[in-house]
Amino acid sequence: MxxxxxxxxxxxxxxxxxxxxxxxxxxxxxxxxxxxxxxxxxxxxxxxxxxxxxxxxxxxxxxxxxxxxxxxxxxxxxYRISNLGLRHLQTSRLLDQCSAALRQLAEETGELVRLAIVEPGGQRIVWVQSFAGSKRSLRIDPNYTLEIGLHTHATGKAWLSTLPFADALKLLMHQGIEASTAYSKTSISDIREELEEVARRGFALSYEENELGVGAVAAPILASTLGGAPECVGVVSLAAPTNRMSRADLESCGSFVMATTRRLGETWPLEARARSGAFPRMVE
Structure with missing residues:
Protein backbone atom coordinates (compact mmCIF):
# COMPACT_ATOMS: atom_id res chain seq x y z
CA MET A 1 0.00 0.00 0.00
CA TYR A 79 7.09 25.14 38.17
CA ARG A 80 3.43 25.96 38.61
CA ILE A 81 2.46 24.12 35.45
CA SER A 82 4.32 21.01 36.71
CA ASN A 83 2.67 21.40 40.10
CA LEU A 84 -0.79 21.39 38.54
CA GLY A 85 -0.06 18.12 36.74
CA LEU A 86 1.40 16.51 39.84
CA ARG A 87 -1.59 17.60 41.91
CA HIS A 88 -3.92 15.95 39.41
CA LEU A 89 -1.89 12.73 39.45
CA GLN A 90 -1.66 12.74 43.23
CA THR A 91 -5.43 12.85 43.66
CA SER A 92 -5.72 9.61 41.69
CA ARG A 93 -2.81 7.98 43.61
CA LEU A 94 -1.37 6.83 40.30
CA LEU A 95 2.25 7.64 41.08
CA ASP A 96 2.13 6.22 44.60
CA GLN A 97 0.78 2.88 43.45
CA CYS A 98 2.99 2.54 40.38
CA SER A 99 6.35 3.66 41.78
CA ALA A 100 7.38 0.42 43.50
CA ALA A 101 6.76 -1.80 40.47
CA LEU A 102 8.47 0.59 38.06
CA ARG A 103 11.49 1.10 40.33
CA GLN A 104 11.87 -2.66 40.75
CA LEU A 105 11.91 -3.22 36.98
CA ALA A 106 14.48 -0.44 36.52
CA GLU A 107 16.79 -1.85 39.19
CA GLU A 108 16.49 -5.44 37.99
CA THR A 109 17.32 -4.54 34.39
CA GLY A 110 19.52 -1.50 35.02
CA GLU A 111 17.70 0.40 32.28
CA LEU A 112 15.32 3.33 31.88
CA VAL A 113 11.71 2.45 32.72
CA ARG A 114 8.86 4.87 31.95
CA LEU A 115 5.15 5.00 32.60
CA ALA A 116 2.78 6.63 30.13
CA ILE A 117 -0.95 6.96 30.76
CA VAL A 118 -3.87 7.27 28.35
CA GLU A 119 -5.61 10.59 28.82
CA PRO A 120 -9.35 10.61 29.58
CA GLY A 121 -11.15 10.39 26.27
CA GLY A 122 -8.61 8.00 24.79
CA GLN A 123 -7.11 10.51 22.34
CA ARG A 124 -3.59 10.87 23.70
CA ILE A 125 -0.95 9.02 25.69
CA VAL A 126 1.58 10.97 27.79
CA TRP A 127 4.67 10.29 29.90
CA VAL A 128 4.15 10.78 33.64
CA GLN A 129 6.96 8.95 35.48
CA SER A 130 10.37 7.38 34.95
CA PHE A 131 13.04 5.44 36.85
CA ALA A 132 16.61 4.74 35.74
CA GLY A 133 18.60 1.73 36.93
CA SER A 134 21.44 2.74 39.22
CA LYS A 135 23.94 0.14 37.97
CA ARG A 136 24.65 1.70 34.58
CA SER A 137 27.09 4.52 33.86
CA LEU A 138 25.65 5.18 30.38
CA ARG A 139 22.01 6.25 30.65
CA ILE A 140 19.28 7.44 28.33
CA ASP A 141 17.93 10.89 29.09
CA PRO A 142 14.31 10.40 30.27
CA ASN A 143 13.08 13.51 28.48
CA TYR A 144 9.36 14.17 28.49
CA THR A 145 8.58 15.44 25.03
CA LEU A 146 4.98 16.43 24.55
CA GLU A 147 4.22 13.89 21.82
CA ILE A 148 4.89 10.16 21.76
CA GLY A 149 5.43 8.87 18.23
CA LEU A 150 2.60 6.39 17.85
CA HIS A 151 4.26 4.44 15.02
CA THR A 152 7.88 4.88 16.12
CA HIS A 153 7.82 4.58 19.94
CA ALA A 154 7.35 1.15 21.46
CA THR A 155 4.95 2.89 23.85
CA GLY A 156 2.80 4.18 21.00
CA LYS A 157 2.70 0.79 19.31
CA ALA A 158 1.77 -0.99 22.54
CA TRP A 159 -1.18 1.35 23.06
CA LEU A 160 -2.42 1.22 19.47
CA SER A 161 -2.26 -2.60 19.49
CA THR A 162 -5.11 -2.64 22.03
CA LEU A 163 -7.45 -0.59 19.81
CA PRO A 164 -9.53 -1.59 16.80
CA PHE A 165 -7.35 -0.77 13.81
CA ALA A 166 -9.86 1.77 12.48
CA ASP A 167 -9.50 3.74 15.72
CA ALA A 168 -5.72 3.33 15.75
CA LEU A 169 -5.56 4.61 12.17
CA LYS A 170 -7.49 7.75 13.09
CA LEU A 171 -4.95 8.53 15.78
CA LEU A 172 -2.06 7.81 13.43
CA MET A 173 -3.48 10.02 10.70
CA HIS A 174 -4.09 12.84 13.18
CA GLN A 175 -0.48 12.75 14.37
CA GLY A 176 1.05 11.98 11.00
CA ILE A 177 3.26 9.00 10.12
CA GLU A 178 6.42 10.63 8.86
CA ALA A 179 9.72 8.83 9.46
CA SER A 180 11.85 9.77 12.47
CA THR A 181 14.78 7.66 11.27
CA ALA A 182 15.60 5.44 8.29
CA TYR A 183 14.15 2.50 10.25
CA SER A 184 10.70 4.02 10.87
CA LYS A 185 7.72 2.29 9.27
CA THR A 186 5.50 4.66 7.30
CA SER A 187 3.39 2.22 5.27
CA ILE A 188 -0.10 1.62 6.68
CA SER A 189 0.03 -2.06 5.72
CA ASP A 190 3.39 -2.51 7.50
CA ILE A 191 2.14 -0.67 10.59
CA ARG A 192 -1.05 -2.72 10.69
CA GLU A 193 0.88 -5.97 10.37
CA GLU A 194 3.18 -4.97 13.23
CA LEU A 195 0.30 -3.91 15.50
CA GLU A 196 -1.36 -7.28 14.94
CA GLU A 197 1.90 -9.00 15.93
CA VAL A 198 2.19 -6.81 19.03
CA ALA A 199 -1.37 -7.73 20.04
CA ARG A 200 -0.56 -11.45 19.67
CA ARG A 201 2.63 -11.47 21.73
CA GLY A 202 1.64 -8.78 24.25
CA PHE A 203 4.52 -6.31 23.86
CA ALA A 204 5.99 -3.94 21.26
CA LEU A 205 9.53 -3.31 20.09
CA SER A 206 11.16 -0.22 18.63
CA TYR A 207 14.79 -0.48 17.54
CA GLU A 208 16.23 2.83 16.32
CA GLU A 209 12.84 3.66 14.79
CA ASN A 210 12.29 6.75 16.91
CA GLU A 211 15.87 7.71 17.71
CA LEU A 212 19.17 6.33 16.44
CA GLY A 213 21.11 4.43 19.07
CA VAL A 214 18.06 3.68 21.22
CA GLY A 215 15.85 0.60 21.45
CA ALA A 216 12.78 -0.01 23.58
CA VAL A 217 10.23 -2.62 24.56
CA ALA A 218 6.78 -1.74 25.91
CA ALA A 219 3.60 -3.45 27.08
CA PRO A 220 0.09 -2.10 27.71
CA ILE A 221 -1.50 -1.89 31.15
CA LEU A 222 -4.93 -3.49 30.95
CA ALA A 223 -7.30 -2.66 33.80
CA SER A 224 -10.98 -3.38 34.36
CA THR A 225 -12.57 0.05 34.17
CA LEU A 226 -16.00 0.89 35.53
CA GLY A 227 -17.26 0.30 32.01
CA GLY A 228 -16.65 -3.44 32.43
CA ALA A 229 -14.13 -5.13 30.12
CA PRO A 230 -10.37 -4.52 30.52
CA GLU A 231 -9.11 -1.45 28.65
CA CYS A 232 -5.64 -0.03 28.05
CA VAL A 233 -5.10 2.68 30.67
CA GLY A 234 -1.35 3.09 30.23
CA VAL A 235 1.92 1.61 28.98
CA VAL A 236 5.21 0.66 30.63
CA SER A 237 8.36 0.85 28.52
CA LEU A 238 11.98 -0.13 28.99
CA ALA A 239 14.63 1.63 26.89
CA ALA A 240 18.34 1.00 26.44
CA PRO A 241 21.24 2.08 24.19
CA THR A 242 21.63 -0.24 21.20
CA ASN A 243 25.33 -0.69 21.96
CA ARG A 244 24.27 -2.39 25.19
CA MET A 245 21.12 -4.25 24.15
CA SER A 246 20.48 -5.94 20.82
CA ARG A 247 16.99 -6.40 19.41
CA ALA A 248 17.02 -9.96 20.77
CA ASP A 249 18.07 -8.70 24.22
CA LEU A 250 15.18 -6.24 24.29
CA GLU A 251 12.76 -8.88 23.12
CA SER A 252 13.86 -11.10 26.00
CA CYS A 253 12.91 -8.28 28.38
CA GLY A 254 9.34 -8.32 27.07
CA SER A 255 8.21 -10.88 29.65
CA PHE A 256 9.57 -8.74 32.50
CA VAL A 257 7.76 -5.65 31.23
CA MET A 258 4.54 -7.64 30.80
CA ALA A 259 4.81 -8.95 34.37
CA THR A 260 5.06 -5.36 35.57
CA THR A 261 2.04 -4.24 33.56
CA ARG A 262 -0.04 -7.16 34.85
CA ARG A 263 0.85 -6.14 38.39
CA LEU A 264 -0.12 -2.53 37.71
CA GLY A 265 -3.34 -3.51 35.95
CA GLU A 266 -4.48 -5.48 39.00
CA THR A 267 -3.89 -2.53 41.33
CA TRP A 268 -4.77 0.41 39.04
CA PRO A 269 -6.41 3.09 41.22
CA LEU A 270 -10.20 3.01 41.20
CA GLU A 271 -10.24 6.81 41.29
CA ALA A 272 -8.41 6.93 37.95
CA ARG A 273 -10.81 4.43 36.43
CA ALA A 274 -13.82 6.43 37.58
CA ARG A 275 -12.46 9.62 36.01
CA SER A 276 -11.50 7.96 32.77
CA GLY A 277 -14.57 5.90 32.07
CA ALA A 278 -14.18 3.28 29.38
CA PHE A 279 -11.15 3.55 27.09
CA PRO A 280 -10.95 4.42 24.32
CA ARG A 281 -13.75 6.94 23.96
CA MET A 282 -13.21 8.23 20.44
CA VAL A 283 -14.39 11.77 19.80
CA GLU A 284 -15.29 12.58 16.23
Missing part, protein backbone atom coordinates in the same frame (compact mmCIF):
# COMPACT_ATOMS: atom_id res chain seq x y z
CA UNK A 2 1.25 3.48 -0.72
CA UNK A 3 2.65 5.61 2.06
CA UNK A 4 0.47 8.24 3.62
CA UNK A 5 1.74 11.78 3.33
CA UNK A 6 3.47 12.92 6.50
CA UNK A 7 1.54 15.31 8.66
CA UNK A 8 -1.86 14.38 7.22
CA UNK A 9 -4.28 15.75 9.79
CA UNK A 10 -7.99 16.44 10.00
CA UNK A 11 -9.09 20.05 10.00
CA UNK A 12 -9.14 21.83 13.35
CA UNK A 13 -12.37 22.11 15.28
CA UNK A 14 -13.93 25.53 14.72
CA UNK A 15 -14.87 26.15 18.36
CA UNK A 16 -11.38 27.10 19.57
CA UNK A 17 -9.90 30.29 21.02
CA UNK A 18 -6.76 31.22 19.12
CA UNK A 19 -5.20 33.16 22.00
CA UNK A 20 -5.47 30.12 24.27
CA UNK A 21 -3.83 27.93 21.63
CA UNK A 22 -1.01 30.43 21.26
CA UNK A 23 -0.52 30.65 25.02
CA UNK A 24 -0.10 26.89 25.21
CA UNK A 25 2.27 27.01 22.25
CA UNK A 26 4.43 29.35 24.34
CA UNK A 27 4.21 27.04 27.36
CA UNK A 28 5.28 24.08 25.24
CA UNK A 29 8.13 26.06 23.71
CA UNK A 30 9.46 27.17 27.09
CA UNK A 31 9.11 23.65 28.51
CA UNK A 32 11.69 22.43 25.98
CA UNK A 33 14.08 25.32 26.63
CA UNK A 34 17.00 25.31 29.06
CA UNK A 35 17.90 28.99 28.75
CA UNK A 36 14.47 30.45 28.07
CA UNK A 37 13.69 32.77 25.15
CA UNK A 38 13.55 36.52 24.60
CA UNK A 39 10.29 38.02 23.38
CA UNK A 40 11.63 38.49 19.85
CA UNK A 41 12.55 34.83 19.50
CA UNK A 42 9.15 33.66 20.76
CA UNK A 43 7.45 36.01 18.29
CA UNK A 44 9.65 34.71 15.47
CA UNK A 45 8.92 31.06 16.26
CA UNK A 46 5.19 31.68 16.49
CA UNK A 47 5.26 33.98 13.45
CA UNK A 48 3.34 36.62 15.42
CA UNK A 49 3.57 40.36 16.04
CA UNK A 50 5.66 41.22 19.12
CA UNK A 51 2.78 43.23 20.61
CA UNK A 52 0.51 40.16 20.56
CA UNK A 53 3.20 37.95 22.07
CA UNK A 54 3.90 40.56 24.75
CA UNK A 55 0.24 40.48 25.82
CA UNK A 56 0.24 36.70 25.91
CA UNK A 57 3.40 36.63 28.01
CA UNK A 58 2.04 39.28 30.38
CA UNK A 59 -1.08 37.16 30.88
CA UNK A 60 0.94 34.01 31.53
CA UNK A 61 3.19 35.95 33.89
CA UNK A 62 0.17 37.29 35.82
CA UNK A 63 -0.97 33.66 36.28
CA UNK A 64 2.53 32.73 37.51
CA UNK A 65 3.02 30.28 34.65
CA UNK A 66 6.07 32.10 33.25
CA UNK A 67 8.57 34.52 34.75
CA UNK A 68 10.80 37.14 33.14
CA UNK A 69 14.44 37.66 33.92
CA UNK A 70 14.59 41.46 33.93
CA UNK A 71 18.34 41.56 33.50
CA UNK A 72 18.56 39.10 30.58
CA UNK A 73 15.10 39.95 29.20
CA UNK A 74 14.31 36.27 28.75
CA UNK A 75 11.19 34.31 29.65
CA UNK A 76 11.14 30.99 31.50
CA UNK A 77 8.47 28.50 32.51
CA UNK A 78 7.69 28.36 36.23
Missing amino acids: AKVAAGARPEKIDETIVSVERAFDIIGMLADSVDGFPLAEIARRLDLNKAIVSKLLNTLESQMLVWRDERAQRYYLT
Whole structure:
Protein backbone atom coordinates (compact mmCIF):
# COMPACT_ATOMS: atom_id res chain seq x y z
CA MET A 1 0.00 0.00 0.00
CA ALA A 2 1.25 3.48 -0.72
CA LYS A 3 2.65 5.61 2.06
CA VAL A 4 0.47 8.24 3.62
CA ALA A 5 1.74 11.78 3.33
CA ALA A 6 3.47 12.92 6.50
CA GLY A 7 1.54 15.31 8.66
CA ALA A 8 -1.86 14.38 7.22
CA ARG A 9 -4.28 15.75 9.79
CA PRO A 10 -7.99 16.44 10.00
CA GLU A 11 -9.09 20.05 10.00
CA LYS A 12 -9.14 21.83 13.35
CA ILE A 13 -12.37 22.11 15.28
CA ASP A 14 -13.93 25.53 14.72
CA GLU A 15 -14.87 26.15 18.36
CA THR A 16 -11.38 27.10 19.57
CA ILE A 17 -9.90 30.29 21.02
CA VAL A 18 -6.76 31.22 19.12
CA SER A 19 -5.20 33.16 22.00
CA VAL A 20 -5.47 30.12 24.27
CA GLU A 21 -3.83 27.93 21.63
CA ARG A 22 -1.01 30.43 21.26
CA ALA A 23 -0.52 30.65 25.02
CA PHE A 24 -0.10 26.89 25.21
CA ASP A 25 2.27 27.01 22.25
CA ILE A 26 4.43 29.35 24.34
CA ILE A 27 4.21 27.04 27.36
CA GLY A 28 5.28 24.08 25.24
CA MET A 29 8.13 26.06 23.71
CA LEU A 30 9.46 27.17 27.09
CA ALA A 31 9.11 23.65 28.51
CA ASP A 32 11.69 22.43 25.98
CA SER A 33 14.08 25.32 26.63
CA VAL A 34 17.00 25.31 29.06
CA ASP A 35 17.90 28.99 28.75
CA GLY A 36 14.47 30.45 28.07
CA PHE A 37 13.69 32.77 25.15
CA PRO A 38 13.55 36.52 24.60
CA LEU A 39 10.29 38.02 23.38
CA ALA A 40 11.63 38.49 19.85
CA GLU A 41 12.55 34.83 19.50
CA ILE A 42 9.15 33.66 20.76
CA ALA A 43 7.45 36.01 18.29
CA ARG A 44 9.65 34.71 15.47
CA ARG A 45 8.92 31.06 16.26
CA LEU A 46 5.19 31.68 16.49
CA ASP A 47 5.26 33.98 13.45
CA LEU A 48 3.34 36.62 15.42
CA ASN A 49 3.57 40.36 16.04
CA LYS A 50 5.66 41.22 19.12
CA ALA A 51 2.78 43.23 20.61
CA ILE A 52 0.51 40.16 20.56
CA VAL A 53 3.20 37.95 22.07
CA SER A 54 3.90 40.56 24.75
CA LYS A 55 0.24 40.48 25.82
CA LEU A 56 0.24 36.70 25.91
CA LEU A 57 3.40 36.63 28.01
CA ASN A 58 2.04 39.28 30.38
CA THR A 59 -1.08 37.16 30.88
CA LEU A 60 0.94 34.01 31.53
CA GLU A 61 3.19 35.95 33.89
CA SER A 62 0.17 37.29 35.82
CA GLN A 63 -0.97 33.66 36.28
CA MET A 64 2.53 32.73 37.51
CA LEU A 65 3.02 30.28 34.65
CA VAL A 66 6.07 32.10 33.25
CA TRP A 67 8.57 34.52 34.75
CA ARG A 68 10.80 37.14 33.14
CA ASP A 69 14.44 37.66 33.92
CA GLU A 70 14.59 41.46 33.93
CA ARG A 71 18.34 41.56 33.50
CA ALA A 72 18.56 39.10 30.58
CA GLN A 73 15.10 39.95 29.20
CA ARG A 74 14.31 36.27 28.75
CA TYR A 75 11.19 34.31 29.65
CA TYR A 76 11.14 30.99 31.50
CA LEU A 77 8.47 28.50 32.51
CA THR A 78 7.69 28.36 36.23
CA TYR A 79 7.09 25.14 38.17
CA ARG A 80 3.43 25.96 38.61
CA ILE A 81 2.46 24.12 35.45
CA SER A 82 4.32 21.01 36.71
CA ASN A 83 2.67 21.40 40.10
CA LEU A 84 -0.79 21.39 38.54
CA GLY A 85 -0.06 18.12 36.74
CA LEU A 86 1.40 16.51 39.84
CA ARG A 87 -1.59 17.60 41.91
CA HIS A 88 -3.92 15.95 39.41
CA LEU A 89 -1.89 12.73 39.45
CA GLN A 90 -1.66 12.74 43.23
CA THR A 91 -5.43 12.85 43.66
CA SER A 92 -5.72 9.61 41.69
CA ARG A 93 -2.81 7.98 43.61
CA LEU A 94 -1.37 6.83 40.30
CA LEU A 95 2.25 7.64 41.08
CA ASP A 96 2.13 6.22 44.60
CA GLN A 97 0.78 2.88 43.45
CA CYS A 98 2.99 2.54 40.38
CA SER A 99 6.35 3.66 41.78
CA ALA A 100 7.38 0.42 43.50
CA ALA A 101 6.76 -1.80 40.47
CA LEU A 102 8.47 0.59 38.06
CA ARG A 103 11.49 1.10 40.33
CA GLN A 104 11.87 -2.66 40.75
CA LEU A 105 11.91 -3.22 36.98
CA ALA A 106 14.48 -0.44 36.52
CA GLU A 107 16.79 -1.85 39.19
CA GLU A 108 16.49 -5.44 37.99
CA THR A 109 17.32 -4.54 34.39
CA GLY A 110 19.52 -1.50 35.02
CA GLU A 111 17.70 0.40 32.28
CA LEU A 112 15.32 3.33 31.88
CA VAL A 113 11.71 2.45 32.72
CA ARG A 114 8.86 4.87 31.95
CA LEU A 115 5.15 5.00 32.60
CA ALA A 116 2.78 6.63 30.13
CA ILE A 117 -0.95 6.96 30.76
CA VAL A 118 -3.87 7.27 28.35
CA GLU A 119 -5.61 10.59 28.82
CA PRO A 120 -9.35 10.61 29.58
CA GLY A 121 -11.15 10.39 26.27
CA GLY A 122 -8.61 8.00 24.79
CA GLN A 123 -7.11 10.51 22.34
CA ARG A 124 -3.59 10.87 23.70
CA ILE A 125 -0.95 9.02 25.69
CA VAL A 126 1.58 10.97 27.79
CA TRP A 127 4.67 10.29 29.90
CA VAL A 128 4.15 10.78 33.64
CA GLN A 129 6.96 8.95 35.48
CA SER A 130 10.37 7.38 34.95
CA PHE A 131 13.04 5.44 36.85
CA ALA A 132 16.61 4.74 35.74
CA GLY A 133 18.60 1.73 36.93
CA SER A 134 21.44 2.74 39.22
CA LYS A 135 23.94 0.14 37.97
CA ARG A 136 24.65 1.70 34.58
CA SER A 137 27.09 4.52 33.86
CA LEU A 138 25.65 5.18 30.38
CA ARG A 139 22.01 6.25 30.65
CA ILE A 140 19.28 7.44 28.33
CA ASP A 141 17.93 10.89 29.09
CA PRO A 142 14.31 10.40 30.27
CA ASN A 143 13.08 13.51 28.48
CA TYR A 144 9.36 14.17 28.49
CA THR A 145 8.58 15.44 25.03
CA LEU A 146 4.98 16.43 24.55
CA GLU A 147 4.22 13.89 21.82
CA ILE A 148 4.89 10.16 21.76
CA GLY A 149 5.43 8.87 18.23
CA LEU A 150 2.60 6.39 17.85
CA HIS A 151 4.26 4.44 15.02
CA THR A 152 7.88 4.88 16.12
CA HIS A 153 7.82 4.58 19.94
CA ALA A 154 7.35 1.15 21.46
CA THR A 155 4.95 2.89 23.85
CA GLY A 156 2.80 4.18 21.00
CA LYS A 157 2.70 0.79 19.31
CA ALA A 158 1.77 -0.99 22.54
CA TRP A 159 -1.18 1.35 23.06
CA LEU A 160 -2.42 1.22 19.47
CA SER A 161 -2.26 -2.60 19.49
CA THR A 162 -5.11 -2.64 22.03
CA LEU A 163 -7.45 -0.59 19.81
CA PRO A 164 -9.53 -1.59 16.80
CA PHE A 165 -7.35 -0.77 13.81
CA ALA A 166 -9.86 1.77 12.48
CA ASP A 167 -9.50 3.74 15.72
CA ALA A 168 -5.72 3.33 15.75
CA LEU A 169 -5.56 4.61 12.17
CA LYS A 170 -7.49 7.75 13.09
CA LEU A 171 -4.95 8.53 15.78
CA LEU A 172 -2.06 7.81 13.43
CA MET A 173 -3.48 10.02 10.70
CA HIS A 174 -4.09 12.84 13.18
CA GLN A 175 -0.48 12.75 14.37
CA GLY A 176 1.05 11.98 11.00
CA ILE A 177 3.26 9.00 10.12
CA GLU A 178 6.42 10.63 8.86
CA ALA A 179 9.72 8.83 9.46
CA SER A 180 11.85 9.77 12.47
CA THR A 181 14.78 7.66 11.27
CA ALA A 182 15.60 5.44 8.29
CA TYR A 183 14.15 2.50 10.25
CA SER A 184 10.70 4.02 10.87
CA LYS A 185 7.72 2.29 9.27
CA THR A 186 5.50 4.66 7.30
CA SER A 187 3.39 2.22 5.27
CA ILE A 188 -0.10 1.62 6.68
CA SER A 189 0.03 -2.06 5.72
CA ASP A 190 3.39 -2.51 7.50
CA ILE A 191 2.14 -0.67 10.59
CA ARG A 192 -1.05 -2.72 10.69
CA GLU A 193 0.88 -5.97 10.37
CA GLU A 194 3.18 -4.97 13.23
CA LEU A 195 0.30 -3.91 15.50
CA GLU A 196 -1.36 -7.28 14.94
CA GLU A 197 1.90 -9.00 15.93
CA VAL A 198 2.19 -6.81 19.03
CA ALA A 199 -1.37 -7.73 20.04
CA ARG A 200 -0.56 -11.45 19.67
CA ARG A 201 2.63 -11.47 21.73
CA GLY A 202 1.64 -8.78 24.25
CA PHE A 203 4.52 -6.31 23.86
CA ALA A 204 5.99 -3.94 21.26
CA LEU A 205 9.53 -3.31 20.09
CA SER A 206 11.16 -0.22 18.63
CA TYR A 207 14.79 -0.48 17.54
CA GLU A 208 16.23 2.83 16.32
CA GLU A 209 12.84 3.66 14.79
CA ASN A 210 12.29 6.75 16.91
CA GLU A 211 15.87 7.71 17.71
CA LEU A 212 19.17 6.33 16.44
CA GLY A 213 21.11 4.43 19.07
CA VAL A 214 18.06 3.68 21.22
CA GLY A 215 15.85 0.60 21.45
CA ALA A 216 12.78 -0.01 23.58
CA VAL A 217 10.23 -2.62 24.56
CA ALA A 218 6.78 -1.74 25.91
CA ALA A 219 3.60 -3.45 27.08
CA PRO A 220 0.09 -2.10 27.71
CA ILE A 221 -1.50 -1.89 31.15
CA LEU A 222 -4.93 -3.49 30.95
CA ALA A 223 -7.30 -2.66 33.80
CA SER A 224 -10.98 -3.38 34.36
CA THR A 225 -12.57 0.05 34.17
CA LEU A 226 -16.00 0.89 35.53
CA GLY A 227 -17.26 0.30 32.01
CA GLY A 228 -16.65 -3.44 32.43
CA ALA A 229 -14.13 -5.13 30.12
CA PRO A 230 -10.37 -4.52 30.52
CA GLU A 231 -9.11 -1.45 28.65
CA CYS A 232 -5.64 -0.03 28.05
CA VAL A 233 -5.10 2.68 30.67
CA GLY A 234 -1.35 3.09 30.23
CA VAL A 235 1.92 1.61 28.98
CA VAL A 236 5.21 0.66 30.63
CA SER A 237 8.36 0.85 28.52
CA LEU A 238 11.98 -0.13 28.99
CA ALA A 239 14.63 1.63 26.89
CA ALA A 240 18.34 1.00 26.44
CA PRO A 241 21.24 2.08 24.19
CA THR A 242 21.63 -0.24 21.20
CA ASN A 243 25.33 -0.69 21.96
CA ARG A 244 24.27 -2.39 25.19
CA MET A 245 21.12 -4.25 24.15
CA SER A 246 20.48 -5.94 20.82
CA ARG A 247 16.99 -6.40 19.41
CA ALA A 248 17.02 -9.96 20.77
CA ASP A 249 18.07 -8.70 24.22
CA LEU A 250 15.18 -6.24 24.29
CA GLU A 251 12.76 -8.88 23.12
CA SER A 252 13.86 -11.10 26.00
CA CYS A 253 12.91 -8.28 28.38
CA GLY A 254 9.34 -8.32 27.07
CA SER A 255 8.21 -10.88 29.65
CA PHE A 256 9.57 -8.74 32.50
CA VAL A 257 7.76 -5.65 31.23
CA MET A 258 4.54 -7.64 30.80
CA ALA A 259 4.81 -8.95 34.37
CA THR A 260 5.06 -5.36 35.57
CA THR A 261 2.04 -4.24 33.56
CA ARG A 262 -0.04 -7.16 34.85
CA ARG A 263 0.85 -6.14 38.39
CA LEU A 264 -0.12 -2.53 37.71
CA GLY A 265 -3.34 -3.51 35.95
CA GLU A 266 -4.48 -5.48 39.00
CA THR A 267 -3.89 -2.53 41.33
CA TRP A 268 -4.77 0.41 39.04
CA PRO A 269 -6.41 3.09 41.22
CA LEU A 270 -10.20 3.01 41.20
CA GLU A 271 -10.24 6.81 41.29
CA ALA A 272 -8.41 6.93 37.95
CA ARG A 273 -10.81 4.43 36.43
CA ALA A 274 -13.82 6.43 37.58
CA ARG A 275 -12.46 9.62 36.01
CA SER A 276 -11.50 7.96 32.77
CA GLY A 277 -14.57 5.90 32.07
CA ALA A 278 -14.18 3.28 29.38
CA PHE A 279 -11.15 3.55 27.09
CA PRO A 280 -10.95 4.42 24.32
CA ARG A 281 -13.75 6.94 23.96
CA MET A 282 -13.21 8.23 20.44
CA VAL A 283 -14.39 11.77 19.80
CA GLU A 284 -15.29 12.58 16.23
